[in-house]
Amino acid sequence: MTDEQDTEKVIITEEDKTYLLDHDYDGIKECNYPLPFWWVGIFWATIIFSVPYVIYYHMGSGKTLLQEFHQEMKIVKLLRGEGVAQSAAVVFDLEAFNSADLALGKSKYVQLCAACHGKQGQGSIGPNFGDKFWLHGNSPEQILTTIKDGAPNGMQAYKNMLKPAELMAVSKYVKSFEGTNPANGKAPQGKEY
Numbered sequence: 001m002t003d004e005q006d007t008e009k010v011i012i013t014e015e016d017k018t019y020l021l022d023h024d025y026d027g028i029k030e031c032n033y034p035l036p037f038w039w040v041g042i043f044w045a046t047i048i049f050s051v052p053y054v055i056y057y058h059m060g061s062g063k064t065l066l067q068e069f070h071q072e073m074k075i076v077k078l079l080r081g082e083g084v085a086q087s088a089a090v091v092f093d094l095e096a097f098n099s100a101d102l103a104l105g106k107s108k109y110v111q112l113c114a115a116c117h118g119k120q121g122q123g124s125i126g127p128n129f130g131d132k133f134w135l136h137g138n139s140p141e142q143i144l145t146t147i148k149d150g151a152p153n154g155m156q157a158y159k160n161m162l163k164p165a166e167l168m169a170v171s172k173y174v175k176s177f178e179g180t181n182p183a184n185g186k187a188p189q190g191k192e193y
């Protein structure tokens, strides 16, 4: 039995022949088998996934890892009290918040704050957030600082109860009440903004 016969017998079936490519290197032939369907499926899925990914994260409003990092660093600075008040360096961008942040803010608000500030921010023991009057300022940094460090008359400090991201999210949620003038709102307190 020659080597050639042996090879033919063992390796090449009729079905294999349909995949045989037409080149031949020193007797070595190659079959172009189709890839498994799951492999091809994953391959195409990653390509399809990449299109909205690039649009959302690189061209749209999605935060890239670097942007998330910078935002977290701003919070760290704020929480350490570095340049809190008016410093432009730590202006944190409320517009950059997405719906997931708002949902987190809402859940913390309902759980911890609504008892004193009302579900609609209308106020009861604590001030009304739906008007344009604020005791401790209406800038995002000031709102965050009040929540973080607390205020007189029963507004406790939440810096040890809420994580940085939660403090940011709840600040955003509080700010979102401004100007909504909820029904049965508590009388204005503080200064008009």
Ligand code: HEC
Pocket (backbone or CB within 6 Å): 108, 109, 112, 113, 114, 115, 116, 117, 125, 126, 127, 133, 134, 135, 136, 137, 143, 146, 147, 151, 152, 153, 154, 155, 156, 158, 170, 171, 174, 189, 190
């Ligand atoms: C036990 C009641 C109580 C709870 C609970 C409470 N607050 Fe307050 N909050 C107050 C009071 C009272 C004030 C007014 C402080 C003052 O007189 O200076 C206040 C003030 C504030 C202010 C400043 C408002 C302004 O006009 O400047 C913000 C912002 C605020 N609270 C947010 C929150 C958030 C967010 C939570 C939940 C994480 C929360 N509060 C939970 C009672 C409460």
